[in-house]
Amino acid sequence: MVRVLYFAWLRERIGAAEESLDPPAEVATLGGLIEWLSARDERHAQALADRRLVRAAVNQDFADPDTPIRPGDEVAFFPPVTGG
Amino acid sequence: MARVLVQEADFSPGAVIDALGGGGDVGGIGLFVGVVRGRVGGRALEAMTLEHYPGMTERAIARIAAEAEARWSLLGCTVIHRIGRLSPGARIVLVAAAAAHREAALDATGFLIDWLKTRAPFWKREQFTDGDAEWVAARAEDEAAAAKWR
Numbered sequence: 001m002v003r004v005l006y007f008a009w010l011r012e013r014i015g016a017a018e019e020s021l022d023p024p025a026e027v028a029t030l031g032g033l034i035e036w037l038s039a040r041d042e043r044h045a046q047a048l049a050d051r052r053l054v055r056a057a058v059n060q061d062f063a064d065p066d067t068p069i070r071p072g073d074e075v076a077f078f079p080p081v082t083g084g
Numbered sequence: 085m086a087r088v089l090v091q092e093a094d095f096s097p098g099a100v101i102d103a104l105g106g107g108g109d110v111g112g113i114g115l116f117v118g119v120v121r122g123r124v125g126g127r128a129l130e131a132m133t134l135e136h137y138p139g140m141t142e143r144a145i146a147r148i149a150a151e152a153e154a155r156w157s158l159l160g161c162t163v164i165h166r167i168g169r170l171s172p173g174a175r176i177v178l179v180a181a182a183a184a185h186r187e188a189a190l191d192a193t194g195f196l197i198d199w200l201k202t203r204a205p206f207w208k209r210e211q212f213t214d215g216d217a218e219w220v221a222a223r224a225e226d227e228a229a230a231a232k233w234r
Contacts, residue, residue, distance in 0.1 A: 005137070007135060007137055007205070007207060008135055008207035008209070008219055009219045057137070057140055057205070060137070060139055060140035060143055061140075062203075076137060076140070078137065078205060078207065079207060079219065079222070080221075080222035081201075081202065081203070081204060081205050081206055081207065081222065082201075082206065082207055082208045082219075082220040082221070082222055083134065083136070083165060083177070083200060083201060083204050083205070083206025083207070083208070084118055084165075084176070084177050084197055084200045084201035084204075084206070084226075
């Protein structure tokens, strides 16, 4: 299982703050997870479509499409940060 | 070790300065406080709501603070960031750096706020008095400001 968190407008568009997912074994990277999420659900596909507006973290570290994903990982998707 | 706080409650900048002063080798304290604007793009703001990623946010700030402590040999460092609903005029964020001399204290303070703005997971949502609400978009100027410290 992979725990996936969503923040800010990504949470609103997907309609969930968090979900536990069981992607197939061939989903080995963050990029693969985005493709898998987008193929199985239209809301995810739309929310994640513009990669320039989406950032991600794996196990609470900023991640890129090549970052490996393993069972038990915590993945988060969110917009570019706007704190301070 | 820097002091890092992510909290709903307000904070006292004076108390932070008092805590960093010490009376030892500290010769100066740099401090920046960000506050909620009352107007954005000509529109009156009703409130700003700040969301964060519990766990990652604190880790990200601690890393930024550790970088500042190492680069400018800080003698003390405090970062406080508020979350939740804030009204115009409210304090949002404080960064403070204590050093032996002013140049290190001031540069570290600028670095802390510039990197915090682009590397710590917070998201602002603005609610206007006309009823509109919008997530704040990231600004290219903030990226440019952060890049000058690389």
